[in-house]
Amino acid sequence: MCHPGRIKRAFMALCVTLVLPQAAKAALPSPGSFAEQQTRYIATYFPGRMAGSPVEQMAADYLHHQFEQLGYLSNLRAFNTRYRYSDSNGKADWRRITSTSVIAANAGQSADEILVIAHADTFLPHSDKEVNSNFGGLTLQGVDDNAAGVGIMLSLARQMAGHHGKAGLRFVALSAGEPDIQGAEDYLQRMTPYERQHTLLVINLDSLVAGQQLKMNFHPGAAEDRAATDIKKMGAMARKAGIGLLLNTVSAKVTECPTNALPFIQAGFSVLDVSSGMAGKDCRQRKTSRHFPLGGVRYQSQRDSLAYLDQHLSGQITVRTRDSMRLLEPLLVNLTGHAAKI
Numbered sequence: 308m309c310h311p312g313r314i315k316r317a318f319m320a321l322c323v324t325l326v327l328p329q330a331a332k333a334a335l336p337s338p339g340s341f342a343e344q345q346t347r348y349i350a351t352y353f354p355g356r357m358a359g360s361p362v363e364q365m366a367a368d369y370l371h372h373q374f375e376q377l378g379y380l381s382n383l384r385a386f387n388t389r390y391r392y393s394d395s396n397g398k399a400d401w402r403r404i405t406s407t408s409v410i411a412a413n414a415g416q417s418a419d420e421i422l423v424i425a426h427a428d429t430f431l432p433h434s435d436k437e438v439n440s441n442f443g444g445l446t447l448q449g450v451d452d453n454a455a456g457v458g459i460m461l462s463l464a465r466q467m468a469g470h471h472g473k474a475g476l477r478f479v480a481l482s483a484g485e486p487d488i489q490g491a492e493d494y495l496q497r498m499t500p501y502e503r504q505h506t507l508l509v510i511n512l513d514s515l516v517a518g519q520q521l522k523m524n525f526h527p528g529a530a531e532d533r534a535a536t537d538i539k540k541m542g543a544m545a546r547k548a549g550i551g552l553l554l555n556t557v558s559a560k561v562t563e564c565p566t567n568a569l570p571f572i573q574a575g576f577s578v579l580d581v582s583s584g585m586a587g588k589d590c591r592q593r594k595t596s597r598h599f600p601l602g603g604v605r606y607q608s609q610r611d612s613l614a615y616l617d618q619h620l621s622g623q624i625t626v627r628t629r630d631s632m633r634l635l636e637p638l639l640v641n642l643t644g645h646a647a648k649i
Contacts, residue, residue, distance in 0.1 A: 338462050338636060339629030345373075346450065346458030346628060349427075350613055355445035357431040358388070358483040358490075359404025362445075366427055367407040370480045373461055374411035377468040379478070381411040386493045388483055395435040406482035408490050411464065415475035418505040421642055422477045423463060424491065425456035425512040426484025426567050430606040433486070437606075443485075447608040450616055451583075451592075453484070455624065456512035459631045466636050473644035474507060484513075484567050485606075491567040495574060508534040508642060509578045510635070511568035516616060516627050517604045518583025518592035521545075521634075522553040526568070528577030537641045538579060541634055550630045553586055564590035581635070583627065 336344060353366040367383055374381035385407045393399040409427070412420075429452070430443035438444060448454065457480055464478050481490035498506075515521065525538050538556060545552035568580040584592050591602030598619045604610040616624060 337629075338466055338632040339625070341465060342455075342458045342462035342628035342632055343625055344458070345461045346455045346624060347613060349454040349457055350448040350450045354429070354448045356427065356429050356449070357443065358406040358428045358485070359431075363428055363482060364407055367409050367480070367482070370409045370427065370457070370461070371411075374409065374464060374478065377411075377464055379411035379413050379464065379468065381409065384408045384410055384494075384497075386482075386490075388489045388493070390431065390433060390487065392432075393434040393436075395439075404483075406490060408482045408494065409480040410494075411478045413467070413471070413476045415471060415643060416473050417475075418501070419474040419507050420477050420502075420505055421474055421639060422479065422506050422509045423460055423512070423639075424479045424481055424494075424509065424567060425460045426453050426482070426488075426490060427457050427480040428482050428485055428490075429453075430485040441608045442606045444608055447606070448612045450613055450624065451516040451603075451611050452514045452605045453512070455516045455628060456514070459512055459515065459628055459635070462628070462632055463635060463639060466632075467639055467643070474642060476639070476643060481567060486565065488565070488567050488569060491570045495570045503574075503576075506576060509568065509571045509576045511566060511571075511578065511580045512582075512631075513567060513580075514582045514584075514592065514603075514605065515631055516583065516624055517599075517611070517620065519585050519594070520551045520553050520583060521627065521630055522582050522584045523555070524580045524582075525554075525556045526572045526578040526580065529575035532577050534577055534579070534642055537638055541638065544637070545630075545634060548630075548633055550634065552630075552634070553584070581631065 353362050356363040356366045371381050371383055385405055387405050389401045389403045391399055392402050429447045429449035432438045432443040460478055467476055483489035527535060542554045566580055568578045572578050593599055593602060595602045
């Protein structure tokens with residue numbers, strides 16, 4: 308059950324964003340700084356944003372308002388789902404929840420679209436054992452997984468707002484992404500054949516902070532791929548900018564690591580899966596160490612927090628949000644035919 312004090316603080320923080328004076332827009336932060344600000348804001352004011360929880364709904368309302376302020380046609384999409392929960396005696400039952408995703412769109416001159424997704428929820432424990440191990444729960448800020456992905460998505464939306472290029476843009480803050488990718492599956496199932504046909508590329512943003520290097524896996528789609536050339540140029544762009552990037556542009560096999568990109572890959576879409584981690588097929592984010600005994604911070608309330616990451620990966624939130632924007636914004640500009648924003 309969500310603590311009344313936390314709900315009140317999050318509600319007050321949301322109200323503040325609704326009455327910010329227009330004069331505050333005079334000094335706009337850089338794209339990377341804006342992405343970091345949003346990352347920290349979401350992690351601070353919406354911890355424990357588990358699928359179906361009151362905090363998740365408040366986070367969805369906040370994101371919906373942010374997209375509307377940027378001029379996007381935004382809406383909330385609720386869907387019913389369930390998950391299996393096991394107690395300490397080994398008894399399991401199904402629990403039903405209603406989750407909420409946020410969908411924001413900006414139409415282009417043609418029917419083609421780029422779809423950018425990031426799950427906004429934090430890990431929902433599926434057993435007493437996970438609760439007792441401090442996995443997920445009300446205190447999990449979910450900075451790496453996945454406030455940073457949502458913060459970067461909001462910054463991309465801000466940079467691309469107000470321009471109508473050849474292709475449109477659709478940003479989706481998915482619910483129920485942890486751990487069963489149900490939000491991605493629900494969105495995919497609701498796509499019409501026409502929408503599927505005109506989706507040029509799906510970009511998934513997830514867990515970009517805690518891994519050893521920024522990592523991008525490109526999965527070419529079943530149809531002719533118009534994004535491949537621009538994506539393959541990102542390696543040279545990263546080297547020129549001094550950005551450490553693991554770029555795989557020849558992914559022929561479906562990834563074995565958990566990702567919200569998986570349903571889209573399996574459905575034959577062209578997908579760019581953006582995360583952080585190590586080279587090779589290892590699903591861990593980094594080598595195990597004293598501070599990262601599980602090879603990452605996913606689901607761990609103690610470690611996937613602003614305080615822990617700022618202490619043990621000092622400056623990495625700033626670097627990853629900045630570098631992600633430096634690579635992804637030009638990609639969206641090229642693929643949509645938008646004019647670059649200064």
